[in-house]
Amino acid sequence: MSARILLVEDEPDVSELILVNLRHAGFVVNAVDDAEKAWKLLREERPEAVLLDWLLPGMSGFQLIRHMRADQRCREVPVIMLTARSAEVDKIAALEAGADDYVTKPFSPRELVARVKAVLRRRDAKSIEEGVELGGLRLMPHTRKALAGKTPIVLGPTEFRLLHFLMTHAERVHSRGQLLDYVWGGRLHIEERTVDVHIRRLRCVLEDHQLDAMVQTVRGIGYRFSTGPTDA
Ligand code: CA
Numbered sequence: 001m002s003a004r005i006l007l008v009e010d011e012p013d014v015s016e017l018i019l020v021n022l023r024h025a026g027f028v029v030n031a032v033d034d035a036e037k038a039w040k041l042l043r044e045e046r047p048e049a050v051l052l053d054w055l056l057p058g059m060s061g062f063q064l065i066r067h068m069r070a071d072q073r074c075r076e077v078p079v080i081m082l083t084a085r086s087a088e089v090d091k092i093a094a095l096e097a098g099a100d101d102y103v104t105k106p107f108s109p110r111e112l113v114a115r116v117k118a119v120l121r122r123r124d125a126k127s128i129e130e131g132v133e134l135g136g137l138r139l140m141p142h143t144r145k146a147l148a149g150k151t152p153i154v155l156g157p158t159e160f161r162l163l164h165f166l167m168t169h170a171e172r173v174h175s176r177g178q179l180l181d182y183v184w185g186g187r188l189h190i191e192e193r194t195v196d197v198h199i200r201r202l203r204c205v206l207e208d209h210q211l212d213a214m215v216q217t218v219r220g221i222g223y224r225f226s227t228g229p230t231d232a
Pocket of ligand 1: 010011
């Protein structure tokens with residue numbers, strides 16, 4: 001599976017060089033030349049990693065990463081900073097702002113590709129840790145396996161993501177709009193009814209294992225995952 005990378009770089013030559021090399025390495029790359037465009041894309045497309053130039057016209061790379069780290073939808077997306085400065089103080093500033101790694105220009109394209117693969121591996125390792133077990137259900141996102149007790153259950157990819165989100169944010173009520181944001185990545189053309197359809201499918205699968213009561217409707221608000229009794 002090829003990971004989607006967002007490249008934010010205002011120098012056309014540098015951008016082209018990175019683009020060619022990442023595509024050659026099998027990545028799907030979206031390139032933009034300023035941070036405002038990047039910020040918009042980040043919320044629409046959910047790239048799996050961002051390569052971010054430090055000095056950009058308008059909003060700087062530094063400001064963009066601070067926005068990202070404050071936003072629940074892109075907080076976890078790994079960022080590699082591209083910086084022409086080699087002073088130690090800037091590397092520290094990049095890491096403190098929330099970058100996962102940095103590369104100093106001029107860099108070798110092979111090194112850059114290796115760094116991208118490394119941040120993606122670290123991210124994957126993290127999602128294994130984020131497996132969740134609650135009320136007799138167990139989800140392992142890395143392998144996409146779900147168990148009801150010891151019995152494997154088959155969930156569609158959307159139902160899997162939906163259940164994973166609900167279980168990792170259990171006992172909290174989420175509106176349909178919030179679920180669209182977090183589970184579907186805030187894609188604007190999806191209607192809120194879509195959430196209801198996937199909740200129904202999810203309950204249908206869980207019903208076979210008498211676990212559907214944990215996916216609860218909270219009237220007038222939305223849905224929650226709870227191991228406690230329903231309100232209604
Ligand atoms: Ca620049």
